[in-house]
Amino acid sequence: MTTPEAAAPGSESGSGARAVEIRDVSKWFGEVTALDDVSLEIRRGEFFSLLGPSGCGKTTLLRMIGGFEGPSVGEILIDGEDTAGAPPYARSTNMIFQHLALFPHMSVFENVAFGLEMKRLDRSAIAERVERALDLVRLTGFDQRRIDQLSGGQKQRVAMARALINDPSVLLLDEPLGALDLQLRLRMQEELRRLHRSLGNTFIFVTHDQGEAMAMSDRIAVMDQGRILQVGTPEEIYEFPKTRFVADFVGHTNVFDGRVETVEPNGECLVACEGVAFRCRTPAGGLGDGEAVSIAVRYENIDIAVRGDPGAGPGTGCAATVTEKIYMGGVFRFETRTDAGAILTADVPTAGEARRIAEGERVHLAWRPTDVSVLLE
Secondary structure (H helix, E strand, O other), X not given: OEOOEOOOOOOOOOOOOEEEEEEEEEEEEOOEEEEEEXXXXXXXXXXXXXXXXXXXXXXXXXXXXXXXXXXXXXXXXEOOEEOOOOOHHHOOEEEEOOOOOOOOOOEHHHHHHHHHHHOOOOHHHHHHHHHHHHHHOOOOOOOOOEHHHOOHHHHHHHHHHHHHOOOOOEEEEEOOOOOOOHHHHHHHHHHHHHHHHHHOOEXXXXXXXXXXXXXXXXXXXXXXXXXXXXXXXXXXXXXXXXXXXXXXXXXXXXXXXXXXXXXXXXXXXXXXXXXXXXXXXXXXXXXXXXXXXXXXXXXXXXXXXXXXXXXOOOXXXXXXXXXXXXXXXXXXXXXXXXXXXXXXXXXXXXOHHHHHOOOOOEEEEEOOXXXXXXXXX
C-alpha cells in the first residue's frame, strides 16, 4: 500500500480532521495502469496539491474524487462518507476544469447561477447568492457581461464563482492556471490563496508546475507513474526529498549515484560519487559501508570561491573549473567540472565575488552536510 507520508524533522503529518480519504485505490484503463494502489489523507480546510508530470495520474485521481471516474479497486471517502456509486452532483465537491467549461452564450450572471438554477432555487435567493459570489471573486458589476467580453483572468474568476456558489466542502482545481501568461498566473495564485483563507474550504489543486505548488500549498503529494512518491509540506518536499525523482522534479538539483565510504557516529556519512566525496546526513533507517545510494544537493546550496579549500573538512567541498557562467537576474548559474570529470551546477547571488569569476577559472566549491540529501530510491 502506498502511504508515503513525509517523515522529515518537524513533520506533523496525520493531524486534523480528514476531508478526503483515498484507500488502496487503483485505476486501470484497459491494460494501462493510471493509478497504482494509492492511499492518501487530505485534511479539512487545507490547500493540498497533486504535483507531477503529464500522465502521472494526478488528474485521474482528482476526477475520481469528483465522481467523474470510479476506482477499479479501493475506496474514496469525503467527509467520512463512502462515495461509491455517487455521481458528481451528489457529492460535496465542485470542480474547476483546466479549460473552465464556461457557457459562451450565457452572461456572467447566468454562468454563475447555473448550478442553482438546476436545483430550482427561488429567483431572489439565486440573485442574492450570485451577487455574493461575484463580490467574493471581485467581479461586482460584471453580472451582465458576456463571456467573450472578459479577460483571461476574469474568466478564471467566473469559473471560481460558479464552483464556489454551491459552497462545496471540497473544491477541485484541475490545472486552472495553465493557459495564463506568467504575470496573470502569479496574480491568480494570490487570488486562490486569498479565497482559500477567507472561505476555509478544502482545496485540492492539480499542477505540473512545482513553483505553483510550492507557493500555494499547505501540503503536496508528488506523483509519478500512478504512484504517490512523497507527501509533505513544501519545505519537507524541497529540503528532504526521499527519492531521485522528487529531488529532480522539485527545484534545481545536482544528483549523483555513489557508494557509502564511511558511516560515522555523529550521524553523518561520507558518500563517494564520480570522484567527489560528499558528507551527508545519515537517513533515519541507517546505511552500511559500501551501500549504493544517490545524493542530491540543490544548486543554491553550493558556494563558489576563487580561493582554495577553506579547510572545513573532507566531503564539504572540491576544486573545479568553471565551464559556463549564465546571468539569471538575481543569481549567476555556474556550470563546473571537477578534475575527476563530475559536473556540478551552482546558483550564486550576483553580489560579491561571484561577479568577478570568469569562465575557465579555477574555483573551490563548498557545501554543508545538512544541505546534502541521501536518496534511497
